[in-house]
Amino acid sequence: MIDMHCHLDLYPNPGRVIAEADTRKAFVLAVTTTPQAFLGNIRLTEGRKRIRVAVGLHPELVASRYKEIDDVRKFMAQTKYVGEIGIDGSPDHVSSLELQSDVFSTIVKDAESYGGRILSIHSRGAATGVLDLIETNLSKSLPILHWFSGTRKELDRAIRLGCWFSVGPAMLRSRRGRELLAAIPRNRLLTETDGPFATDGKLPLLPWDVERMLPRLAELQECSETEVDEQLHHNLRALVGMLDQTNEA
Incomplete structure (x- = not known):
């Protein structure tokens, strides 16, 4: 089982x-939401x-903690993974x-x-802005769009740009989420929970809850x-x- 986007440190235990x-x-x-949390x-x-x-x-914290960007760069030397990063265009954060x-x-x-990193990217309400920056700046890094909720046109553009996608049980709750999920290429798909923020309605999703995705994905992909x-x-x-090959080049 694979949980490609989980806030482990934010669970109660x-x-x-x-x-x-x-x-x-x-x-x-x-x-992680901040470099110190890393x-x-x-x-x-x-x-x-x-x-x-x-x-x-995390983009929701940028307005108050943007000065910590130097620490992100410093700690980037210790890991091939970067996230959660991105842009949030929801009403509470549009001012920043x-x-x-x-x-x-x-x-x-x-x-x-x-030399490139694997990026877990937040794009709620800001998919076009995120994709613009990916198109302009990325050649070595591998972007994973976490819980993508843009339009079908934006999804098609993301696919053309070589983006990957991490999807979780919460996406299955809406028709739009299911439609986007069905359109993602199976060879660029990974599972996630976004726990503990994402829930099953009552309790936070846990890393092993990604297994709930298997029956639905099997149905969509017409396989076992x-x-x-x-x-x-x-x-x-x-x-x-792919990242290892990039770093060796």
């Missing part, structure tokens, strides 16, 4: 969740072979859109200067759940392999 994910042999990308996650997940930690600066775009652009350029699972693991290996 992160140690218990980490131990259970490890027992279940789940691959988890622990995204250090905390490194400590929390020490010795867990299937958990990777990304350094991030320009600053968010500047910060996102700077982080992306820094990732390129390190085993084939879906194999494809997802193939995709993860391919993604990491």
Whole structure:
């Protein structure tokens, strides 16, 4: 099982969740909202072979914490994963859109200067702006659009730009989410929970809840759940392999 976007440190009892994910042999990308949280996650997940930690600066926090961008760049030397980063165009954060775009652009350029990184990207209400910066600045890094909620036109553009997508059970709740999910190429698809922010209606989704995606993906792709699972693991290996080849070039 693969959870490509999870805020492990924000669960009420992160140690218990980490131990259970490890027992279940789940691959988890622990995204962070601030660079200081990156250090905390490194400590929390020490010795867990299937958990990777990304350094991030969440767009919702940029207005108050944009000065921490230098720490993002510094910690980027310690990990091949960067996230959560991006732009949020929702009403509560539209006033900081320009600053968010500047910060996102700077982080992306820094990732390129390190030879490329795997990026977990937030694009709620700002897909076009995010895609503009991806098109302008990325050649080595690999963008994963987390919980993509743009238009079909924006999705088609993202596919043309070579973006990957991480999708979770919460996307299945809306018709639009299901339609977008059906249009994503299966060889650029990964699963996520976005826990603990995403819930099943009552409780936060946990890393192993990505297994709920398998029946739905099997239905959409007209294949077995085993084939879906194999494809997802193939995709993860391919993604990491592509970055390793870029860094060796």
